[in-house]
Amino acid sequence: MDLLRRPLRAGFxxxxxxxxxxxxxxxxxxxxxxxxxxxxxWIVTISGIYIYIFFDTxxxxxxxxxxxxxxxxxYSAGLMRSLHRYASDGLVAxxxxxxxxxxxxxxxxxxxxxxxxxxxxxxxxxYVAGISGYWLVWDKLAQYVAIVSTEWxxxxxxxxxxxxxxxxxxxxxxxxxxxxxxxMHIAIPLIALVVLWLHLQRVSKPxxxxxxxxxxxxGLALLALSAINPAISQGAANLAQVxxxxxxxxxxxxxxxxxxxxxxxxxxxxxxxxxxxxxAFPWLPPLRQQRAxxxxxxxxxxxARCMYDCPYNAITMQMRSDGMAFEGEAAINPDLCVSCxxxxxxxxxSTPFRRMSDLVPGIDLPDRSIAAIRDDVDAExxxxxxxxxxxxxxxxxxGVVAACRSPSVGVVSLNCTGQLPPSFIDYVISRKLADxxxxxxxxxxxxxxxxxTRWTKDRLVGVRDPRLRGRVPRExxxxxxxxxxxxxxxxxxxxxxxxxxxxxxxxxxxxxxxLAVTPEEGANV
Amino acid sequence: xxSLVRYVGQALFYFLFAAAIGGxxxxxxYHQVPENTAQIKLSFNHGGARLExxxxxxxxxxxxxxxxxxxxxxxxxxxxxxxxxxxxDGTPLYEAILKxxxxxxxxxAQTYKKFIVPAGKHVIxxxxxxxxxxxxxxxxxxxxxxxxPWQNLAIDFxxxxxxxxxx
Numbered sequence: 009m010d011l012l013r014r015p016l017r018a019g020f021x022x023x024x025x026x027x028x029x030x031x032x033x034x035x036x037x038x039x040x041x042x043x044x045x046x047x048x049x050w051i052v053t054i055s056g057i058y059i060y061i062f063f064d065t066x067x068x069x070x071x072x073x074x075x076x077x078x079x080x081x082x083y084s085a086g087l088m089r090s091l092h093r094y095a096s097d098g099l100v101a102x103x104x105x106x107x108x109x110x111x112x113x114x115x116x117x118x119x120x121x122x123x124x125x126x127x128x129x130x131x132x133x134x135y136v137a138g139i140s141g142y143w144l145v146w147d148k149l150a151q152y153v154a155i156v157s158t159e160w161x162x163x164x165x166x167x168x169x170x171x172x173x174x175x176x177x178x179x180x181x182x183x184x185x186x187x188x189x190x191x192m193h194i195a196i197p198l199i200a201l202v203v204l205w206l207h208l209q210r211v212s213k214p215x216x217x218x219x220x221x222x223x224x225x226x227g228l229a230l231l232a233l234s235a236i237n238p239a240i241s242q243g244a245a246n247l248a249q250v251x252x253x254x255x256x257x258x259x260x261x262x263x264x265x266x267x268x269x270x271x272x273x274x275x276x277x278x279x280x281x282x283x284x285x286x287x288a289f290p291w292l293p294p295l296r297q298q299r300a301x302x303x304x305x306x307x308x309x310x311x312a313r314c315m316y317d318c319p320y321n322a323i324t325m326q327m328r329s330d331g332m333a334f335e336g337e338a339a340i341n342p343d344l345c346v347s348c349x350x351x352x353x354x355x356x357x358s359t360p361f362r363r364m365s366d367l368v369p370g371i372d373l374p375d376r377s378i379a380a381i382r383d384d385v386d387a388e389x390x391x392x393x394x395x396x397x398x399x400x401x402x403x404x405x406x407g408v409v410a411a412c413r414s415p416s417v418g419v420v421s422l423n424c425t426g427q428l429p430p431s432f433i434d435y436v437i438s439r440k441l442a443d444x445x446x447x448x449x450x451x452x453x454x455x456x457x458x459x460x461t462r463w464t465k466d467r468l469v470g471v472r473d474p475r476l477r478g479r480v481p482r483e484x485x486x487x488x489x490x491x492x493x494x495x496x497x498x499x500x501x502x503x504x505x506x507x508x509x510x511x512x513x514x515x516x517x518x519x520x521x522x523l524a525v526t527p528e529e530g531a532n533v
Numbered sequence: 534x535x536s537l538v539r540y541v542g543q544a545l546f547y548f549l550f551a552a553a554i555g556g557x558x559x560x561x562x563y564h565q566v567p568e569n570t571a572q573i574k575l576s577f578n579h580g581g582a583r584l585e586x587x588x589x590x591x592x593x594x595x596x597x598x599x600x601x602x603x604x605x606x607x608x609x610x611x612x613x614x615x616x617x618x619x620x621x622d623g624t625p626l627y628e629a630i631l632k633x634x635x636x637x638x639x640x641x642a643q644t645y646k647k648f649i650v651p652a653g654k655h656v657i658x659x660x661x662x663x664x665x666x667x668x669x670x671x672x673x674x675x676x677x678x679x680x681x682p683w684q685n686l687a688i689d690f691x692x693x694x695x696x697x698x699x700x
Contacts, residue, residue, distance in 0.1 A: 027546065029538075029539070029542055031539075031543060094555065094558065097554045097557070098550075098554050152565060159645070168634070168640075169578050169641075170576065170643060172645055173578070176574060176689060177689070178700075180687075225546075226547065228547070233554060237555045247685065247687075248700075249684060250565060250566050250572045250683045250684070251683075252566050252683040253563070253565070254563055255560060255563075257558050258558075259557055265563060
């Protein structure tokens with residue numbers, strides 16, 4: 009699977025970097041695929057309701073009513089018809105990209121299986137809804153779709169008579185099919201919406217609305233496309249003729265030539281095999297995940313920061329169970345925990361300065377504890393030498409950090425940048441374990457664990473607890489969201505940072521020069 | 534990067550997005566059947582004769598039955614398979630023995646077949662046997678036609694309408 013994921017991941021990384029040159033960090037289209045899907049869904053819904061007012065179900069009326077919309081009311085119903093069609097194409101496109109991206113980022117295994125598996129029926133339902141929509145136009149394309157669909161269904165041994173016989177000749181066609189199709193075309197997207205709700209159940213703070221700029225941009229692009237290249241019918245369906253040459257909508261009907269030309273046993277067995285394989289992806293192979301976070305009640309004051317920061321709703325607050333004078337305590341659902349460590353990074357007791365007692369935060373990862381991170385920091389600092397000693401805290405999902413290790417650069421790995429309590433920066437600099445600190449993580453706004461990058465930024469600029477203390481000299485740390493492809497950029501940034509540190513000289517409390525690098529500057533690397 | 538360059542970049546992205554959506558929404562065109570060909574579609578549902586003839590019960594036999602099961606005749610459920618043959622210009626296009634549907638073999642036999650043939654004049658001969666006879670056919674229709682390119686000629690069968698229907 010990794011062989012499949014790597015090239016895809018590289019492709020997405022390149023795409024994200026290119027788009028990052030044009031879009032603000034939160035508006036990168038590739039980082040908003042799911043939200044764009046929702047946005048297109050609403051466009052399809054609103055435009056669909058509007059054109060339904062003018063649509064007439066019936067063998068001859070259906071095509072005529074759509075022609076009326078397209079030709080006589082091209083400025084309103086015709087435009088809405090085009091928008092309906094193009095937004096539904098956009099929906100399929102972003103859904104497929106969303107699936108590919110989550111696959112490439114390996115964000116579908118382990119506890120994330122639920123979102124993956126519930127996404128499959130959404131995909132199927134959207135396809136069925138879209139295909140039933142093509143049917144309703146009852147033009148030559150609709151004729152092709154109807155015949156190939158029913159012939160494909162007829163390969164199943166469930167139907168008493170071949171359904172495709174309904175489309176044998178003009179005399180055999182009845183209006184009841186249009187009634188059934190309009191019912192399907194309305195009911196199936198509603199069912200898909202319910203499944204989408206399920207799809208998001210294990211994700212906290214899901215982004216279901218794209219940033220305003222991106223929504224306006226894509227909406228206007230679809231509107232302009234609808235005006236310049238309106239969706240038109242391909243001539244009235246005529247069962248006395250084969251629709252010899254048709255313009256297929258490849259987003260929805262890309263598989264139709266295969267369904268038409270390959271034997272039914274091949275297409276059905278392939279479809280079922282693909283579906284089973286697709287559903288089994290999260291276990292091919294199973295993710296070897298670290299153990300879930302654990303709560304240490306003697307150090308938990310029930311502040312709930314871990315609950316607010318958890319990206320997967322794995323933490324809830326419950327009534328205090330140990331008799332201590334706090335209102336609540338954190339409780340972890342191990343089935344939902346991905347072991348990102350963001351909770352440990354948010355815990356106010358995760359402070360490396362603590363020496364009088366064991367460093368056991370209120371919440372921590374058994375396999376990558378805050379104490380172990382401090383031990384690594386201490387061990388790395390011992391071997392650092394030179395005029396600009398740098399300690400790099402790097403996310404293991406960024407994948408490029410270990411290569412930065414050198415005599416003057418120490419590297420400490422984290423499960424996520426969000427696992428790092430800001431007090432570690434203070435610890436490294438104030439204890440002179442290094443002259444500067446670099447935090448290296450996933451591409452900007454593309455955190456493997458969803459919120460690690462965002463929470464880290466907020467903590468460093470002081471808008472989210474735990475905040476970086478004011479006494480920490482800002483010129484002595486930098487953040488670099490280089491991502492997996494940013495090895496060279498990260499090394500270059502570290503080298504530049506080292507030059508600035510060398511100019512600053514060793515750290516002297518209360519005697520610093522002006523800022524040389526800010527987190528905001530580093531964030532754009 | 535300057536704001537202008539960023540806006541140009543965004544405009545380029547939206548243009549490419551719209552072009553991709555608009556393009557693949559109907560392009561490239563798909564040719565379902567080659568030029569200068571036509572399609573013949575043979576499809577029907579038809580029940581063959583019963584495997585065994587109905588047996589008219591005598592009054593003695595009826596008297597032996599419970600009152601709620603007294604029917605004047607006793608018929609077997611199973612039906613004969615249908616033998617169908619389609620020839621075009623003297624050449625066999627399709628020949629099949631169609632089994633009756635249903636677990637007990639008592640349903641209608643069905644077929645749904647498509648054939649691509651060159652457009653132009655053709656003589657089509659359709660035959661069907663649904664009785665217990667072992668040779669020959671119970672229904673036979675000869676149809677001369679000039680098929681236009683991409684024409685779809687549907688051949689149905691309705692015994693009550695006299696046999697094959699060419700539409």
